[in-house]
Amino acid sequence: MKIKKEVTIYDLAKELNYSPSTISRALNDHKSISKKTIKVIKEAAMEMGYRPNNLAAGLRNNKSNTIGVLISRINRPFMASLISGIEETARKAGYNVLISQSNDKYENEISNCNALYDSRITGLIVSLSMETVDMGHFQKFVDKGIPIVFVDRVPDNFNSYKVVIDNYTAGYSATKHLIEQGCTRIAHFAGAQHRNIYEERKKGYVDALQEHGLSVEEDLIIHFKTLSFEEGDKATKKLLKMANPPDGIFSANDTAAVSAIMCAKKMGVDVPHELAVIGFNDDPIASIVQPSLSSVSHPASKMGAISARRILEHSGQNYDSNLSEITVLGTEIIIRDSSLKNLHVLESKQSR
Amino acid sequence: MKIKKEVTIYDLAKELNYSPSTISRALNDHKSISKKTIKVIKEAAMEMGYRPNNLAAGLRNNKSNTIGVLISRINRPFMASLISGIEETARKAGYNVLISQSNDKYENEISNCNALYDSRITGLIVSLSMETVDMGHFQKFVDKGIPIVFVDRVPDNFNSYKVVIDNYTAGYSATKHLIEQGCTRIAHFAGAQHRNIYEERKKGYVDALQEHGLSVEEDLIIHFKTLSFEEGDKATKKLLKMANPPDGIFSANDTAAVSAIMCAKKMGVDVPHELAVIGFNDDPIASIVQPSLSSVSHPASKMGAISARRILEHSGQNYDSNLSEITVLGTEIIIRDSSLKNLHVLESKQSR
DNA sequence: ATAGTTAACGGAATCGATTGCATAAATTTA
DNA sequence: TAAATTTATGCAATCGATTCCGTTAACTAT
Numbered sequence: 001m002k003i004k005k006e007v008t009i010y011d012l013a014k015e016l017n018y019s020p021s022t023i024s025r026a027l028n029d030h031k032s033i034s035k036k037t038i039k040v041i042k043e044a045a046m047e048m049g050y051r052p053n054n055l056a057a058g059l060r061n062n063k064s065n066t067i068g069v070l071i072s073r074i075n076r077p078f079m080a081s082l083i084s085g086i087e088e089t090a091r092k093a094g095y096n097v098l099i100s101q102s103n104d105k106y107e108n109e110i111s112n113c114n115a116l117y118d119s120r121i122t123g124l125i126v127s128l129s130m131e132t133v134d135m136g137h138f139q140k141f142v143d144k145g146i147p148i149v150f151v152d153r154v155p156d157n158f159n160s161y162k163v164v165i166d167n168y169t170a171g172y173s174a175t176k177h178l179i180e181q182g183c184t185r186i187a188h189f190a191g192a193q194h195r196n197i198y199e200e201r202k203k204g205y206v207d208a209l210q211e212h213g214l215s216v217e218e219d220l221i222i223h224f225k226t227l228s229f230e231e232g233d234k235a236t237k238k239l240l241k242m243a244n245p246p247d248g249i250f251s252a253n254d255t256a257a258v259s260a261i262m263c264a265k266k267m268g269v270d271v272p273h274e275l276a277v278i279g280f281n282d283d284p285i286a287s288i289v290q291p292s293l294s295s296v297s298h299p300a301s302k303m304g305a306i307s308a309r310r311i312l313e314h315s316g317q318n319y320d321s322n323l324s325e326i327t328v329l330g331t332e333i334i335i336r337d338s339s340l341k342n343l344h345v346l347e348s349k350q351s352r
Numbered sequence: 353m354k355i356k357k358e359v360t361i362y363d364l365a366k367e368l369n370y371s372p373s374t375i376s377r378a379l380n381d382h383k384s385i386s387k388k389t390i391k392v393i394k395e396a397a398m399e400m401g402y403r404p405n406n407l408a409a410g411l412r413n414n415k416s417n418t419i420g421v422l423i424s425r426i427n428r429p430f431m432a433s434l435i436s437g438i439e440e441t442a443r444k445a446g447y448n449v450l451i452s453q454s455n456d457k458y459e460n461e462i463s464n465c466n467a468l469y470d471s472r473i474t475g476l477i478v479s480l481s482m483e484t485v486d487m488g489h490f491q492k493f494v495d496k497g498i499p500i501v502f503v504d505r506v507p508d509n510f511n512s513y514k515v516v517i518d519n520y521t522a523g524y525s526a527t528k529h530l531i532e533q534g535c536t537r538i539a540h541f542a543g544a545q546h547r548n549i550y551e552e553r554k555k556g557y558v559d560a561l562q563e564h565g566l567s568v569e570e571d572l573i574i575h576f577k578t579l580s581f582e583e584g585d586k587a588t589k590k591l592l593k594m595a596n597p598p599d600g601i602f603s604a605n606d607t608a609a610v611s612a613i614m615c616a617k618k619m620g621v622d623v624p625h626e627l628a629v630i631g632f633n634d635d636p637i638a639s640i641v642q643p644s645l646s647s648v649s650h651p652a653s654k655m656g657a658i659s660a661r662r663i664l665e666h667s668g669q670n671y672d673s674n675l676s677e678i679t680v681l682g683t684e685i686i687i688r689d690s691s692l693k694n695l696h697v698l699e700s701k702q703s704r
Numbered sequence: 705a706t707a708g709t710t711a712a713c714g715g716a717a718t719c720g721a722t723t724g725c726a727t728a729a730a731t732t733t734a
Numbered sequence: 735t736a737a738a739t740t741t742a743t744g745c746a747a748t749c750g751a752t753t754c755c756g757t758t759a760a761c762t763a764t
Contacts, residue, residue, distance in 0.1 A: 006414075008750055019714045024751060032712060051470050055416060056750035058407040059719050062358075066450075074439065075432035075653075084426045087453055091464065096450050096471055098418075101439055112443065118403050119448055144358075258640060288610060288637045301427075360720055371744045376721060384742065408720035411749050 007050040016044055027052070058120060066096040067311055068116035070126045072104045072153075077283045078300045079127070082151065085304025086125060093312050095122065104226075106131040113137045121146065123311030125304075128153040130192055130226070147314040149307040153195050161310045162326040163303050167197045170296045170331040171204025174250050174278045177294070177333055179212050181341040183248030183276050187220040187239055189260070191227050191252045201252050201280065220246055227252060232259030240267055240275070247275060248339075254279035258289045261338055276339040291337035299329050359402040368396055379404070410472060418448040419663055420468035422478045424456045424505075429635045430652045431479070434503065437656025438477060445664050447474065456578075458483040465489045473498065475663030477656075480505040482544055482578070499666040501659040505547050513662045514678040515655050519549050522648045522683040523556025526602050526630045529646070529685055531564045533693040535600030535628050539572040539591055541612070543579050543604045553604050553632065572598055579604060584611030592619055592627070599627060600691075606631035610641050613690055628691040643689035651681050 009023040016023070018041065026033045026041040044050075058064040067090050071079050087097045098119060100112035109129045116124060117140055124141055126148060135158045141148050142160075149161040178186050188205045191198030202221070209216050219242070222235045232251070236259065239246055251257035257279030264275050271277055271291055279286060282297035306327055361375040368375070370393065378385045378393040396402075410416040419442050423431050439449045450471060452464035461481045468476060469492055476493055478500060487510045493500050494512075501513040530538050540557045543550030554573070561568050571594070574587045584603070588611065591598055603609035609631030616627050623629055623643055631638060634649035658679055 006750090009752095010750075020751075021715075021753075022713055024753085025713085028752090034712065037712080051466070053411070053750050054471050055407050055410040055414075056719090057752075059405070059411050059721090060750080060752045062407075062719070064407060074426075074436045075429065077427065077429075080427035080432040083451070084453065087426065087451060091452060091467070094467075096467065097452070098448050099435070099439060099451055100443060100449070101436065114403070115443070115446075115448065119406050262640075285637055285640045288614075288641045290642050358720090361722095362720075372721075373723075373745075374743055376723085377743090380722090386742065389742080405720050408749090409722075411751090412720085412722050414749070 006053070007045075007048050008053070009050075012041065012045055012048065012050060015048065016041060062120060063122050063315075064096075064120045065094060066098055066119065066121045067308060068119065068121035068124045069097060069099045070102065070109065070112055070116065070124060071099070072102050072127060072129050074099065074101050078152075078281055078298060081300035082127070082304040082307075085301035085306075086308045087304075088301075089305040089308035089312070093308075095308075095312070102129040104130040106133075110137045117141065117146075122315050123147040123149065125149045125151060125307045125311070127151045128155060128195065130195065133194060147311050149310045151303055151307050153197055156196055161307075161314075163307045163310070163329070164196075164326070165298060165303075165329045165331050167200035168204040168207075170280070170333075171201035171250070172208045173204070173331075173333050174280070174296055175205045175208035176212070177335065178248040178250060178276050178278060178339060179208065179214065181248070181272070181276055181339055183246075183341075184214060185217075185220065185244065185246040186214070186248040186250060187222065187246040189227065189232065189235060189249060189251035189253075189256045190221055190223050192225065193223070198252050205250055224252070224256065227256045229255050229259045232256030233263050236260040236263040237267070240264065240269055245275075249275065249277045251277065251279045254281045254283040254286050254293060254295055257293055257295070257338075258285055261289055261291065261293060272337065272339050272341050276341055278333075278339045282334055286334070287336065289338075294336045294339035295334050297332045297334050299331075303329060358405070359397075359400050360405070361402070364393065364397055364400065364402060367400065368393060414472060415474050415667075416448075416472045417446060418450055418471065418473045419660060420471065420473035420476045421449060421451045422454065422461065422464055422468065422476060423451070424454050424479060424481050426451065426453050430504075430633055430650060433652035434479070434656040434659075437653035437658075438660045439656075440653075441657040441660035441664070445660075447660075447664070454481040456482040458485075462489045469493065469498075474667050475499040475501065477501045477503060477659045477663070479503045480507065480547065482547065485546060499663050501662045503655055503659050505549055508548055513659075513666075515659045515662070515681070516548075516678070517650060517655070517681045517683050519552035520556040520559075522632070522685075523553035523602070524560045525556070525683075525685050526632070526648055527557045527560035528564070529687065530600040530602060530628050530630060530691060531560065531566065533600075533624070533628055533691055535598075535693075536566060537569075537572065537596070537598040538566070538600040538602060539574065539598040541579065541584065541587060541601060541603035541605075541608045542573055542575050544577065545575070550604050557602055576604070576608065579608045581607050581611045584608030585615050588612040588615040589619070592616065592621055597627075601627065601629045603629065603631045606633045606635040606638050606645060606647055609645055609647070609690075610637055613641055613643065613645060624689065624691050624693050628693055630685075630691045634686055638686070639688065641690075646688045646691035647686050649684045649686050651683075655681060 009020045012023045013020045023041055026038045073079055090097050102109040106129055109132055135155050138148055151163045154162045154164055190202045193199050206216050224231050249260050257277050260277050261271050264271050269275050279293050279295040282295040286293040286295045361372045364375045365372045375393055378390045425431055442449050454461040458481055461484055487507050490500055503515045506514045506516055542554045545551050558568050576583050601612050609629050612629050613623050616623050621627050631645050631647040634647040638645040638647045
């Protein structure tokens with residue numbers, strides 16, 4: 001197999017009798033090169049099959065036109081959509097996207113962080129691992145002036161760009177929705193409380209209860225480790241066996257919410273009339289499960305796009321150094337069957 | 353904000369009174385450097401916070417220890433798991449992963465392909481876009497000796513590594529399963545026939561019918577464009593309204609299969625007794641929908657891991673140049689409620 | 705017409721790691 | 735002990751693009 005040699009700006013220079021400097025400038029539309037020369041050079045470059053060597057340029061400029069992404073897991077609907085949004089935006093601007101997953105392990109987050117750092121990424125987009133508390137591994141980026149955008153799972157003790165949703169309001173609204181549907185004993189499937197998103201969702205839940213004159217019962221707040229299907233199943237079983245079981249559940253994610261629905265059905269508990277359920281994320285499963293799951297929809301892809309744009313803006317020319325800019329996006333309560341008690345009441349009235 | 357300067361091998365050389373060559377060799381465990389010197393240099397490197405500059409090394413070696421991934425869409429369960437497998441394997445070997453999605457557009461595939469090429473990736477992992485027919489854009493990789501691994505959606509006219517599942521057998525088995533459950537008029541939701549996976553699944557379907565003495569009716573084979581939920585809903589409606597409707601459906605993906613189940617329920621057709629359904633991919637929704645969807649499970653993450661390993665092996669030293677190595681993985685029929693007629697028959701017999 | 709500008713381009717250093725070749729020292733062999 | 739190896743290290747070119755600093759020529763202003 002013959003290996004073709006790559007065309008460089010030196011080859012172009014020789015061919016066209018220009019210096020490499022001129023070639024380089026022409027290819028970058030430098031103002032001090034005449035339009036005519038630029039045209040000639042670009043055409044020759046095209047014809048000779050010239051392709052820029054990003055590594056060489058990166059070495060010289062000490063950056064690689066690459067955005068690094070550091071997340072917990074790729075194969076979660078939210079994360080996949082997030083990446084999708086990042087990739088789309090980045091690529092349109094001619095940037096590459098490097099991904100790495102921590103699998104929610106602090107150690108992996110550190111080593112991936114270092115690997116991305118070594119790759120001279122232009123900026124870093126992070127959704128923290130479940131375990132992460134100390135933020136030391138991100139300091140080197142700050143020291144080097146490399147922008148970091150935290151998405152969704154963000155730290156509260158680190159000054160940087162942040163792109164989040166209003167978890168508090170979402171939690172409040174979801175809970176309020178259940179209250180409006182007539183629930184009076186609402187349980188909450190809470191995530192790890194050192195992660196902002198879960199803490200805020202819980203706060204919204206608590207405040208909604210209190211502001212509507214309902215008591216907050218610790219028994220009804222289940223603290224999950226991973227909000228998995230299994231955990232949800234177990235928690236639901238326990239709740240429904242209580243002497244005074246809840247009539248509603250606000251789950252901090254959809255996986256656990258779906259497990260609650262399925263567990264309730266298995267136990268002969270009617271959803272939504274005996275137990276109304278609302279989840280979080282609006283995963284694809286939410287509209288498939290029966291009764292379909294009400295949920296809070298998350299603009300995942302948009303969050304990715306915005307995060308990428310933050311980095312592009314930061315490395316652009318007209319960049320206004322305001323490192324702690326926080327973007328808060330709205331959410332939407334998607335009401336489906338799992339929480340719709342009122343309508344049904346209405347219907348049964350009509351059918352009498 | 354103060355920007356810290358990076359430590360290079362020259363800094364180490366000056367500090368330790370060695371030449372940069374020695375530093376470089378020591379850091380790479382070159383045999384011609386004494387273990388003592390290596391130890392001294394590595395410790396100093398650690399202490400001074402040295403981090404290798406991948407761009408410089410990449411420029412010199414004309415490769416970047418990076419695996420490029422070119423897929424249609426990230427936010428599909430199968431693809432997300434595939435990437436997850438690639439990333440995990442690559443990172444363990446110290447490789448980075450660059451991702452790009454074509455959104456199933458031929459044009460995007462070409463431009464992403466070029467972008468990855470320009471990034472001097474060590475190898476490329478591809479799952480073809482729905483539109484791709486011509487393979488010209490991959491030739492430059494071959495010319496440069498850069499390995500390409502096609503995964504899942506592979507070409508049949510291009511000599512390269514391939515990692516696939518046995519789609520024919522899977523299609524055959526899925527159809528056979530329906531036949532064994534007593535179905536006699538089995539419809540097929542077929543994908544774009546120029547993509548190997550869909551063509552082979554259909555072939556398996558056709559052969560299974562014929563070998564079991566069932567006729568192949570063109571009316572029962574619906575050719576989809578994207579196998580979306582909407583398409584599936586429409587197709588199911590049409591099928592069930594036929595004078596002689598099918599009693600089984602083998603769908604080439606789960607999305608369309610789920611839509612069939614939901615459509616049938618809406619139309620009052622009992623699944624599985626009046627209509628048995630089996631899908632493909634074993635997406636998370638398969639176990640959530642009711643009745644739960646039988647499906648063919650795809651070892652997505654494993655396929656990703658194997659693909660990555662192919663590239664690592666290729667660029668390793670003891671590489672045996674056998675460019676057309678094809679890996680075929682097995683699949684598993686996951687039987688759930690949507691296709692289980694026999695058991696039910698048994699149960700109803702017992703209950704008499 | 706002469707000084708002052710501007711436009712268009714070239715020279716050469718630079719980014720940081722790698723490596724073929726050369727050399728010096730240490731060790732073994734004859 | 736001289737010669738032949740082996741071991742450990744240094745020199746300097748190289749990868750390809752970028753950019754600071756000139757330099758020349760053409761052009762403008764006074």
